[in-house]
Amino acid sequence: MGLQAYLILAAVVFGIGLFGVVTRRNTIGILLGIELMLNAVNINLVAFARFSGSEVGMVFTVFAICITVAEAAMGLAIVILLFRVRRTVMADHLDLLKG
């Protein structure tokens, strides 16, 4: 399979993740969409690294995966904190910053 096939697969997964982020009402559902998008980016990085014959893209993927894990931990901690304050995790009801 050529590089093109991997890139298109990653683009489709990214688009599906974007759909989840836009349409989900539950904050945790939105975070799941973000995970899908980050995952698609990692596929791109690994495919480019493998086809260009350089390991730098793969090293970048290792960093990207670690940062994603930190992001997920922080995101879920914020969700739990929001739930404690507002008793809901529905994004529509989280309008504390609305003037």
Place this chain on the structure above:
Amino acid sequence: MPETIAFWSLAVVLVGSALAVVLSKNLFHSVLWLALALTGTAGVFLLLEAEFLAAVQLLLYAGGIVTIVVFAIVVTERLVGERITQTSRRITAGAVTALALIALVVNAISRQPLPTAREPLTTDLTRTIGESVLTRFVLPFELLGVLMLAAMLGAVYFARPED
């Protein structure tokens, strides 16, 4: 030829489970589908001969993230006492946005002259990654350690018991 079959099976699993993640009515099912999607991605990494990244993907994503998401769901849904259903809004707008983005990117990709074959590996890829992380990229690697520590402290601070 075996690579083509493996690629298309993985592509079907990955796209199908990704769709299930964003369309499933039950949040728990969404997380389980996400675990399948992340495992499928590990398969794609294996196909690209990045065994180390496939293992990292399984351990950190499919193991770590799925577990903490399940924890978050249990914590936030149990106290409400409702069923774990979730609804979506503005599905048409979301679908149009996503499809437009996919069409744009696929169009851009298909216009570029991209390599169709790759060189066979001459070195051990895991070894190469390890060597460059600890030589050329040692500073970002250390900074990553600081970031992980900060994220851990932040998460513990946010999740502290109410006083």
